[in-house]
Amino acid sequence: xxxxxxxxxxxxxxxxxxxxxxxxPRKALQAAGAETKVVSPAQGEVQGWKHFDEGxxxxxxxxxxxxxxxxxxxxxxxxxxxxxxxxxxLPRAVEFVRGFVDAGKPIAAICHGxxxxxxxDAVRGRKVTSWPSLKTDLQNAGAxxxxxxxxxxxxxxxxxxxxxxPDFNRKMVEEFAEGPHTGRRGAGASxxxxxxx
Numbered sequence: 001x002x003x004x005x006x007x008x009x010x011x012x013x014x015x016x017x018x019x020x021x022x023x024x025p026r027k028a029l030q031a032a033g034a035e036t037k038v039v040s041p042a043q044g045e046v047q048g049w050k051h052f053d054e055g056x057x058x059x060x061x062x063x064x065x066x067x068x069x070x071x072x073x074x075x076x077x078x079x080x081x082x083x084x085x086x087x088x089x090l091p092r093a094v095e096f097v098r099g100f101v102d103a104g105k106p107i108a109a110i111c112h113g114x115x116x117x118x119x120x121d122a123v124r125g126r127k128v129t130s131w132p133s134l135k136t137d138l139q140n141a142g143a144x145x146x147x148x149x150x151x152x153x154x155x156x157x158x159x160x161x162x163x164x165x166p167d168f169n170r171k172m173v174e175e176f177a178e179g180p181h182t183g184r185r186g187a188g189a190s191x192x193x194x195x196x197x
Contacts, residue, residue, distance in 0.1 A: 004034035004176055010062070010072040010100075011038045012093065012116070016082025019048035019055035020162045021110050025076055028169035034176065037061040037072070041090060049080055064092055069099025074176040079111025079131065079161075088119040097122065104180040108157040108172040110164070114138060117156075127153040129160050155181055 009029050013022055026036050040046045041064040048055035069075075075097065077084065087093040097120040100107055109117055111131045117123050124142030129151045138145045150159045150167040157175050159168035 004029060004032040004173065007034045007073045007176055007179075008071065009034050009036045009074045009076055009176065010067065010069070010096075011036055011076045011078065012064075012087065012096065013038060013040050013046050013048075013058070013078055014083045014086040014090075014093075015042055015047050016080050016086070017046065017048050017058075017078045018080035018083070018111060018162065019050050020165065021078035021080065021113070022048060022058065022076075023056070024162075024165050025078070025108065025110070025169055025172060028173060029076070029176070032173045032177075034074075036076075039064055039067040039096070041065075041086070041093065049082070064090070064096065067096055069096055069103065069105070072100070072105070073179065074105055075100045075107045076172070077107065077109035077113035077116055079109075079113045081112050084112045084115035087116045094119045104155065106155040106157070106175040106178065106180070108168065108175065110159045110168055111161055114143075114158055122156070126156055127151055128156065128158045130158060131160055 029036050038058055038060050039062045040060040045057040046060055047057050101120050101122040114130045118141040127144045129146055129148050135145045149164040150171045152171050157171045
């Protein structure tokens, strides 16, 4: 596995995140040497779920209101239906995600996680996958949706479900190790940027 020594990863999660989609990627990131911080609108702890049952609570390292994207090198967005559905309604969460998008920093999102990316205009012109129920939402936001275990497009790593975690974790670590690249935003966004002469 690629090494992530010195890399700081934000894990943005609200109540109702899918437990395995936060804990397993976090374990993979830490095993590769990354420092991970859970960022959340929840106070103190955030409640995870195992499908329809309550799962583990995870300590919140950084309150969302004080989190700054510039303090991190990469972003992880776990799924679970309630988690991204809440995050995409919070302007502060969308602004936090947009900071990573605008800086071209790598982002990994699994299952329902890409819902928040839609609000941050991060999928336009990108090839992505997700839980199947997000297909139309992502296509309407300008993404090319495919049904594959893991998809990588200019630093954006997406997967469909917990069964895809081994592939997701491997590609996430690879992309996070590569760091930011120019031209990673969708075609619409990059076209608006001035070019040096």
